[in-house]
Amino acid sequence: MTFPELRSFMAALQGSGDLIAVDGSVDWDLELGAISRRMGERDGPTLWFTNVRDYPGQSVLANPLATWRRTAIALGLAPETAVQTIHQTYEQREAMPLAPVEIPQGGFQANLRQGDQVDLTELIAPMVHEGDGGRYIGTWDLVVSRDPRSGWTNWGAYRFMLHDERTLTGWPRPTSHLGTVLREVYLPRHEPMPVAIVIGADPLSHLAACATYAIGRDEAALAGGLAGVPVAVCRAPACDLLVPANAEIVISGNVLPDAIGMEGPYGEYSGFRTGEMGCGVLVDVTAIAYRNDPVHTLDCTGFKDDAAIVTALTGAVAVKRRLERHGIPVRDVYLPPEGAVHTAIVSVSDGGPTVVKTILDVLTARRALLSKIIVVDGDVDVFAMDEVMHAFSTRCHPGRGIHVASYSGRGNGLTPSYSPEERATLSGATVAFDCTWPPDWDSATRVPVRAAFADTYGEELQQQVLECWSALGLP
Amino acid sequence: MSRAVDRTFLPEHTSTGGELMNTNQPATEAGYETFVRNPSEMHPASDLALVLRDLAPGRRKYLAQNVIAHIVCADTRPSGFAPLRMRTAVGNEVPGPWWVRVQTVLPARLPGAPYTSVFDALDAFPRD
Numbered sequence: 001m002t003f004p005e006l007r008s009f010m011a012a013l014q015g016s017g018d019l020i021a022v023d024g025s026v027d028w029d030l031e032l033g034a035i036s037r038r039m040g041e042r043d044g045p046t047l048w049f050t051n052v053r054d055y056p057g058q059s060v061l062a063n064p065l066a067t068w069r070r071t072a073i074a075l076g077l078a079p080e081t082a083v084q085t086i087h088q089t090y091e092q093r094e095a096m097p098l099a100p101v102e103i104p105q106g107g108f109q110a111n112l113r114q115g116d117q118v119d120l121t122e123l124i125a126p127m128v129h130e131g132d133g134g135r136y137i138g139t140w141d142l143v144v145s146r147d148p149r150s151g152w153t154n155w156g157a158y159r160f161m162l163h164d165e166r167t168l169t170g171w172p173r174p175t176s177h178l179g180t181v182l183r184e185v186y187l188p189r190h191e192p193m194p195v196a197i198v199i200g201a202d203p204l205s206h207l208a209a210c211a212t213y214a215i216g217r218d219e220a221a222l223a224g225g226l227a228g229v230p231v232a233v234c235r236a237p238a239c240d241l242l243v244p245a246n247a248e249i250v251i252s253g254n255v256l257p258d259a260i261g262m263e264g265p266y267g268e269y270s271g272f273r274t275g276e277m278g279c280g281v282l283v284d285v286t287a288i289a290y291r292n293d294p295v296h297t298l299d300c301t302g303f304k305d306d307a308a309i310v311t312a313l314t315g316a317v318a319v320k321r322r323l324e325r326h327g328i329p330v331r332d333v334y335l336p337p338e339g340a341v342h343t344a345i346v347s348v349s350d351g352g353p354t355v356v357k358t359i360l361d362v363l364t365a366r367r368a369l370l371s372k373i374i375v376v377d378g379d380v381d382v383f384a385m386d387e388v389m390h391a392f393s394t395r396c397h398p399g400r401g402i403h404v405a406s407y408s409g410r411g412n413g414l415t416p417s418y419s420p421e422e423r424a425t426l427s428g429a430t431v432a433f434d435c436t437w438p439p440d441w442d443s444a445t446r447v448p449v450r451a452a453f454a455d456t457y458g459e460e461l462q463q464q465v466l467e468c469w470s471a472l473g474l475p
Numbered sequence: 476m477s478r479a480v481d482r483t484f485l486p487e488h489t490s491t492g493g494e495l496m497n498t499n500q501p502a503t504e505a506g507y508e509t510f511v512r513n514p515s516e517m518h519p520a521s522d523l524a525l526v527l528r529d530l531a532p533g534r535r536k537y538l539a540q541n542v543i544a545h546i547v548c549a550d551t552r553p554s555g556f557a558p559l560r561m562r563t564a565v566g567n568e569v570p571g572p573w574w575v576r577v578q579t580v581l582p583a584r585l586p587g588a589p590y591t592s593v594f595d596a597l598d599a600f601p602r603d
């Protein structure tokens with residue numbers, strides 16, 4: 001069973017022990033962020049803050065999908081589902097999108113503020129990390145925009161900060177889908193770009209918004225495919241963009257083509273605050289609407305946040321599909337949460353330098369957000385980090401096994417190891433570690449044999465050991 | 476929105492309960508906060524274009540104001556100045572104490588195209 005809205009998902013999380021309600025008074029100013037951050041780093045349950053200072057009647061749900069357990073539940077799977085099975089489930093459902101259905105209205109229309117009535121401070125916008133540039137209302141959000149050339153509607157997850165009562169500033173990356181349409185279409189026309197910022201939709205709509213999904217494809221249909229039922233959408237307040245009708249909060253506005261305001265710095269999904277500030281976009285907010293007792297969703301970003309799970313999950317499947325399209329004999333791809341969407345592990349049935357260099361070329365040809373790619377043979381389980389580390393340490397030649405691609409204009413502006421100048425120009429590099437045996441090594445005479453139970457003993461002996469294991473009193 | 480949070484959608488009520496210690500209450504006059512690109516260039520000066528965030532407690536805390544201001548680094552507070560917390564681009568605090576006096580309030584929205592520098596836009600404003 002998947003969930004038609006956030007609140008039924010929360011009920012399921014509580015039932016599985018993956019949600020704790022925090023009823024004590026908590027300050028939106030840093031305290032809420034500090035508690036959420038610590039819980040995230042401990043892989044703990046999601047926290048639902050029901051008593052937020054200055055905001056009676058509102059609540060905050062922190063890091064809804066920041067563990068594999070919660071992501072499995074969102075997909076309608078058992079909480080203890082294996083990570084590989086979660087990947088396979090996503091991969092299967094991603095291939096079966098369901099177009100959204102439009103309905104007249106959603107619950108968020110219960111409270112509407114337009115024009116001069118708009119006051120963003122009416123809504124909880126936590127000060128997430130000490131040293132951030134401001135209060136972020138858009139962290140676990142779903143931002144709807146449109147390419148007027150084709151009519152294509154984009155869902156993405158982009159950060160937005162309070163500037164004043166009617167203004168948000170944000171930093172959708174220039175190379176993001178929203179940033180691309182803004183730069184290529186709206187700015188040349190000197191037209192404002194309508195956006196609708198959705199907070200607190202059902203979990204799979206947010207997952208779809210975070211997904212690595214090709215420009216021009218419909219994330220709303222992806223969300224429907226993941227859920228197995230179409231997403232119901234309706235008009236956002238004061239604009240004609242369609243948003244999930246189950247949203248808790250919707251903020252409508254326009255990215256202005258001729259105005260800017262201070263944004264950032266912000267502690268990001270990389271686990272660091274890297275110093276990008278004052279180079280984003282400004283949104284003139286035209287309307288806000290919210291359900292009664294709105295539940296805000298917060299991605300308290302940093303090490304092991306929501307992106308570490310959902311962007312990694314969807315990114316891994318996207319990488320796999322892309323490599324398959326380029327003829328790479330790929331078996332599995334995993335972006336470990338600890339890698340903060342900077343590291344990919346790719347297993348192939350046939351490796352070697354030619355394959356590894358092709359993987360590197362394919363994954364850096366457009367947006368190059370990954371900086372480390374570890375390529376392993378198919379006998380290595382990419383989801384088992386002990387196996388991956390063993391392969392990396394023993395099979396990667398420290399000279400011949402390392403390949404580097406450098407680029408400019410398409411790198412990751414949030415990679416902490418880059419200099420400020422590199423981040424500003426989207427310059428950087430990606431390294432591929434070839435942890436595969438050279439294809440010209442004869443498997444009978446040259447490829448080293450793994451000294452492991454499953455590899456170095458005959459099947460008969462292995463079976464004999466397994467059968468007498470318990471009799472020997474072994475755990 | 477003055478009512479308690481609706482929790483009827485949860486099957487059972489479990490919570491941590493208790494009141495948490497709030498450690499974030501301002502002990503003194505709140506003042507302002509600003510972020511700078513190069514702290515070494517922030518010698519005491521007038522006619523500096525800055526973005527100030529109001530640190531007064533309440534729902535409007537951290538809202539922004541673009542200003543031309545006079546800043547001072549001194550152990551004692553000059554007359555007419557407010558406390559200023561200065562931070563670097565990565566959010567670390569610049570040792571002070573700093574003080575600020577607003578000379579001119581600039582438009583809330585600065586002229587410029589998306590993805591261009593706010594600091595360049597601020598610097599473009601004429602000074603007295």
